[in-house]
Amino acid sequence: MTPDLGDLYQEVILDHNRQPRNFGALPGANRRAEGFNPLCGDRVTVQLEMQDGVVQDIRFQGSGCAISKASASMMTESLKGRTREHAEEMFREFHRLLTGVAGAPDAAALGKLVVFGGVREFPVRVKCATLAWHTLRSALENAPDIATTE
Amino acid sequence: MTAPADLRASTPRGGAVARGAKTAFDVKSVRGDFPILHQAVFGRPLVYLDNAATAQKPRAVIDALTGYYARDNANIHRGLHQLSERATAAYEETRSKVRRFLNAALDREIVFVRGTTEAINLVAQSYGRTHLGPGDEVLITTMEHHSNIVPWQILCGEKGARLRVAPIGDDGELLLDEFEALLGPRTRLLSVVHVSNALGTINPVKRLVEMAHRRNIPVLLDGAQAAPHLKVDVRDLDCDFYALSGHKLFGPTGIGVLYGRERLLEAMPPWQGGGDMIASVSFEKTTYNRLPYRFEAGTPHIAGVIGLGAALDYLESIDRDGCIAHEDDVLAYATRTIAALPRVRLVGTARRKTGILSFVVDGVHPHDIGTILDRQGIAIRAGHHCTQPLMDRFGVPATARASFALYNTREEVDALAAGVRRVLEVFRA
Numbered sequence: 001m002t003p004d005l006g007d008l009y010q011e012v013i014l015d016h017n018r019q020p021r022n023f024g025a026l027p028g029a030n031r032r033a034e035g036f037n038p039l040c041g042d043r044v045t046v047q048l049e050m051q052d053g054v055v056q057d058i059r060f061q062g063s064g065c066a067i068s069k070a071s072a073s074m075m076t077e078s079l080k081g082r083t084r085e086h087a088e089e090m091f092r093e094f095h096r097l098l099t100g101v102a103g104a105p106d107a108a109a110l111g112k113l114v115v116f117g118g119v120r121e122f123p124v125r126v127k128c129a130t131l132a133w134h135t136l137r138s139a140l141e142n143a144p145d146i147a148t149t150e
Numbered sequence: 151m152t153a154p155a156d157l158r159a160s161t162p163r164g165g166a167v168a169r170g171a172k173t174a175f176d177v178k179s180v181r182g183d184f185p186i187l188h189q190a191v192f193g194r195p196l197v198y199l200d201n202a203a204t205a206q207k208p209r210a211v212i213d214a215l216t217g218y219y220a221r222d223n224a225n226i227h228r229g230l231h232q233l234s235e236r237a238t239a240a241y242e243e244t245r246s247k248v249r250r251f252l253n254a255a256l257d258r259e260i261v262f263v264r265g266t267t268e269a270i271n272l273v274a275q276s277y278g279r280t281h282l283g284p285g286d287e288v289l290i291t292t293m294e295h296h297s298n299i300v301p302w303q304i305l306c307g308e309k310g311a312r313l314r315v316a317p318i319g320d321d322g323e324l325l326l327d328e329f330e331a332l333l334g335p336r337t338r339l340l341s342v343v344h345v346s347n348a349l350g351t352i353n354p355v356k357r358l359v360e361m362a363h364r365r366n367i368p369v370l371l372d373g374a375q376a377a378p379h380l381k382v383d384v385r386d387l388d389c390d391f392y393a394l395s396g397h398k399l400f401g402p403t404g405i406g407v408l409y410g411r412e413r414l415l416e417a418m419p420p421w422q423g424g425g426d427m428i429a430s431v432s433f434e435k436t437t438y439n440r441l442p443y444r445f446e447a448g449t450p451h452i453a454g455v456i457g458l459g460a461a462l463d464y465l466e467s468i469d470r471d472g473c474i475a476h477e478d479d480v481l482a483y484a485t486r487t488i489a490a491l492p493r494v495r496l497v498g499t500a501r502r503k504t505g506i507l508s509f510v511v512d513g514v515h516p517h518d519i520g521t522i523l524d525r526q527g528i529a530i531r532a533g534h535h536c537t538q539p540l541m542d543r544f545g546v547p548a549t550a551r552a553s554f555a556l557y558n559t560r561e562e563v564d565a566l567a568a569g570v571r572r573v574l575e576v577f578r579a
Contacts (some may be wrong), residue, residue: 004525005522005525009522009576009577014578018513035179038531039518040532041533041541041548042547043547063515063547064515064547065515065518066515066518066577067518091458114530122521124521128517
């Protein structure tokens with residue numbers, strides 16, 4: 001594999017693409033948002049069960065490329081049990097990792113998500129990796145009463 | 151190359167000009183005419199297979215553009231000076247070239263627009279607004295580009311009219327019985343793509359026009375993908391409107407053509423007001439200019455028109471029959487080669503196709519295919535191709551699309567196949 005493609009399609013990303021975690025509807029959700037990338041047609045729905053400012057449960061649905069699917073899958077894994085503030089902090093670090101804007105990311109805070117660092121070399125794919133995170137943020141901003149129809 | 155003769159002499163009502171002796175089509179020599187093809191991308195020779203998005207330009211077109219700006223740049227139809235005369239002559243000569251290219255009867259049936267999209271919007275806003283009322287219908291098909299859907303939705307929304315959609319089969323062919331049944335007493339216009347940009351299907355447009363005309367329904371054909379690959383004869387097709395884009399036809403972006411039957415154009419109101427489209431203006435009353443200027447408000451894309459003229463000259467200079475045979479061979483070879491790869495499924499398997507091979511790879515999203523091919527110097531399109539309803543019809547979010555032009559080769563198809571095998575490796579699929 002040429003090194004640059006290997007940086008993008010790391011084994012853990014391919015694994016989450018093949019077997020996305022926390023994929024499907026979340027019956028107990030009280031927050032929900034849909035994300036859409038009109039450029040490429042990728043769609044993702046993020047559902048959250050928030051309790052006392054903590055992500056009790058999170059799932060996603062949708063279709064997209066390996067990067068967007070793996071990003072959504074790994075996002076759900078890293079956010080379960082985290083506070084809203086923590087989730088927003090991770091989004092900032094993740095964004096920093098992908099764009100290089102506002103300094104070096106905090107690798108320790110990102111944990112396994114550092115595998116997405118390779119996406120930075122593929123500028124047109126950055127939005128694939130951030131779609132789920134943008135959707136998460138809009139789900140977090142939803143008032144609980146306009147949440148889910150599920 | 152020898153002087154161009156009328157290339158449409160073989161078509162039923164093409165001008166009966168003797169065919170000049172042309173050099174037999176030679177893809178190697180044609181490739182030499184396109185400077186952009188000779189470069190490396192990520193260290194590999196560029197394999198450009200995104201021609202349905204936009205085609206590359208021959209040296210002659212690039213030279214015509216720089217030549218125009220270097221020598222002749224002036225506004226047209228108004229200057230009394232030499233440069234304006236030259237620019238006007240070159241602009242109007244291109245109109246005649248387009249007329250010959252489409253085998254239209256009259257220069258004034260050729261309206262310059264920005265592209266296919268604008269041509270369709272012109273018909274919707276001018277013809278459509280005067281001929282549609284509540285309960286009337288516009289008929290399109292499932293395989294239309296968004297540019298042949300949205301203008302009609304806007305119009306129908308405004309008029310209380312209804313957009314009807316003719317279905318297609320799993321092979322990407324129009325279902326003719328269902329199609330004909332949708333041509334009803336309220337149908338005011340049929341607007342259909344000649345060649346599908348996402349599937350490559352060549353629609354039997356002559357037959358569709360016959361069916362529509364039997365019911366006095368006028369027909370617009372979206373020729374954006376057809377014009378680069380097929381000989382188009384609007385009089386033989388008997389269509390009422392034909393739209394095409396210059397940039398897919400080896401010309402510049404930002405220039406396109408609407409052919410309209412004189413009788414219909416004459417009765418259509420202007421859709422944009424401004425300079426050049428008027429005969430006289432006072433604050434009380436404006437008299438509109440004659441055809442085609444009535445539809446060309448404002449200073450047009452003069453350089454674009456001249457570049458398009460150079461592109462048509464280029465196409466006339468090559469052996470078009472040999473070219474079409476070459477393109478058919480490359481597409482047939484690509485179809486066999488790509489379909490034989492594991493986990494690959496073709497989307498769009500109509501019996502008559504040109505230029506386009508859409509496919510999906512089981513377990514790999516088209517965007518990932520696009521990225522991996524790109525790193526091997528292969529440019530394809532991955533996405534919905536501005537045909538989201540069609541993607542829904544096939545139950546896929548997107549496809550990978552290789553689209554071919556006259557300069558593509560079997561060797562490039564082999565590179566594509568190797569690229570797709572690489573995709574399978576990367577994904578361990």
